[in-house]
Amino acid sequence: MVSLLSRQPWKGLYVVFLVGKAIIRLPWLLMRYSLPSTRPLPEWSLRMSVIRDLVLQLHEYNVATLSNDMASVQADHERFPDRFALAAPADLHLYTGVLRPDAATQPAAVGGLWYPSPPRAGAFADDEKIALHVPGGAFVLAFGQDMHGRDVAGAMARHLGVSHTFVAQYRLSSAGGEDTRFPAALQDILTVYRYVLSLGVRPQNVLLSGDSAGGNLALALLRHLEATEEPLLPRPGGVLLWSPWVRVTASAGAEYAASRRAGTDSMLFSLLQWGTEAYLPGGGKTPVADEQLPYISPLHHPFRTRVPLFIHAGGAEVFYDDVRAFAGQMAAVDGNRVRFAETAIAGHDLIMSYAGLGLEAELEVVMSDARDFLSRAD
Template identity: 35%
Template structure:
């Protein structure tokens, strides 16, 4: 939790009681109103989708008001031997360009991650290879760069999708990248994703057998990592999927969302987006165009060596920027990009599927992505 009036725990407790004293009755009201289909925020939505987005929106508004950040997992806990604490690569020459600039406000650091359903272990005399070909997903979850989630629960939900027949991965590594603060902004999160990627390569997994997946702000980090791997001529993954990627990281862009009709109902609350912009964008230094491209990729398309699948919800506030960015990336000569809109879905329906009843839509998105990557 940030050091502010919220550092007074009694005040937080009192404020929290007041917050939910207002919002619980409102949610109860919505539970009645949403039984009438024409009165739902999007008439095509199911009752579960309508209520799920309303509850998640209230939770994000609460988190944003408190500026609460999920503590990073430092011990195995419930994850047991699936938990791994990854040291940054010993080869300092891997951190160059925007990652190694003396002015970079974030430096390489150890990263926590959780494997699901089981860890990948480097072949050795005590762990001989079983001869199976691994298809490993490295996953970066969303949260506007500033909010985290229970890694055990989140990794299980996501693993259930990507290891199903719809996508066919064998293992998922859920990366707990550091959450942004003014003292630890860009490139912290993408540095952590790069460290996780190097770790998986070090386990003997071929680059072509690695797929990067991210949603919302996690999708932004995946795009930044792809840009870095190309810029520095490093091994490229076999594919990348970004769901509802946040590609325009500016206060002006958030103001546009604030004034859009989707702000009445979409999952991600605008104050959290403002918090994310202020925390992730470095303060007190002039950003180069190169750094801007890494932070806010819209209007900064780049050459890809990896097939890129982009998915968005047709009823989400980020849709306009995602459409523009997808077109910009597809227009770069040599890029292989596929973009799809799932009609009537809110922001980040892929990761929110257990709460809003969007498993069918999420599985169909993965099937499309699989066909694209294999094509």
């Protein structure tokens, strides 16, 4: 994908245009959505309706200029050196199966931020829980900024009793080149999972969490751990998936644009298309190998797992039908423990958007359900 707007001076001029557009548009949006009957959903607040529109505009900028926001993540890593950690690649023998290094894709160091502070290695209580969260972004946008991590970590601490949360920023496929396509990001998630375990926390006390494309990666890591006959790494105590992207195809943009929920989600379909073209092997121009397909697009590829799996979707998001179907497929596998939860008025990615949209009460209901489910799994 090539864009003239990704280059200066056109990028700068486009930014000026969008800022002016937003300033002019905001009063109109406030008037347009002043009545519940005029909002995408009557149950939505004015705040939710306006923010959805502004988020779509922001993603239009990202796609048009091919801006992945990685610079802001790196800036936050530098701003908070006391909470920053860089996970070195694990031993190469851990990257097996579809994660095998090749001439194009090699394991790399992965950076991230701890919340509220880094744990002291080897000083964990027997029942102390640690969360590893993988943020989304359609494989091409960075969401490892501190402001996003604070919301996720706060929810984990308040509702699930997590003492420390690590939010990792994996390699983005938007960086260009074959070395950032699948399985680069998945290699990174294994790297950071191994790093968390190396601190001495009990594996059963680790909660692996991921939203959107990050949920896809968290699920792929779980599949990888379960696919190893002689486990090279222990499994986590639980996995939480928030609006996971479970149907990743070469025509994802057009497919999701046709969804009956397209008018109530904050998902920009050209962003999904950019993501698939950047992430899929061969840019989506060739069929995905049979070995890789379940890891990339897990819908219709359920697997057996001993790890409790909590899956959430918003009733107003375009991923809803796929996420619910996948949860049902996983639940139908003998021995699996799966809980599917939904929030009727929520759009995409509740765990990342609840604070901005004023959905704290809705998140509390979901987290209470997750806590009860995971506690019964202990």
